[in-house]
Amino acid sequence: MIKPDAVGAGNTGAITKMIEEAGFKIVAMKKTYMSKERAGQFYAVHKERPFYEDLTNYMSSGPIVPMILEKDNAVEDFRKLIGATNPKEAAEGTIRKLFAESIEANAIHGSDSDENATIEGNFFFAEIEKF
Numbered sequence: 207m208i209k210p211d212a213v214g215a216g217n218t219g220a221i222t223k224m225i226e227e228a229g230f231k232i233v234a235m236k237k238t239y240m241s242k243e244r245a246g247q248f249y250a251v252h253k254e255r256p257f258y259e260d261l262t263n264y265m266s267s268g269p270i271v272p273m274i275l276e277k278d279n280a281v282e283d284f285r286k287l288i289g290a291t292n293p294k295e296a297a298e299g300t301i302r303k304l305f306a307e308s309i310e311a312n313a314i315h316g317s318d319s320d321e322n323a324t325i326e327g328n329f330f331f332a333e334i335e336k337f
């Protein structure tokens with residue numbers, strides 16, 4: 207999911223290009239937004255964290271671009287492509303190093319397991335039964 211900071215800065219195209227050039231097939235993609243309540247549901251796992259309130263405000267502050275991606279070893283390879291959560295710690299050439307503004311406004315989210323990729327894909331693309 208490309209986050210509001212990167213969408214707002216006009217980086218959707220550049221980030222999508224990097225994703226495709228890294229060998230990912232974009233199976234589904236749309237520009238949409240989350241209400242604060244929906245953002246809270248998406249990040250429910252972080253409910254007890256001190257940054258949860260700020261995170262849900264930020265994630266509902268503007269448009270986002272969720273995608274379903276396909277590739278062998280997709281979860282691990284995508285996390286390498288996007289880089290560390292904190293852009294200050296992200297490796298050179300990663301999406302977060304290039305485009306993230308801060309640890310919160312960090313340009314992009316990637317699922318952390320195949321299981322969560324299915325859950326998060328269904329969260330945005332419930333109409334797609336198989337991907």
Ligand code: CMP
Pocket residue numbers: 252257261291309310311312314315316
């Ligand atoms: P993401 O990979 O989408 O997963 C949870 C998000 O919470 C993370 O990216 C950041 O946007 C945000 N986040 C994680 N850790 C922190 C933190 N320490 N302070 C503020 N925001 C954080």
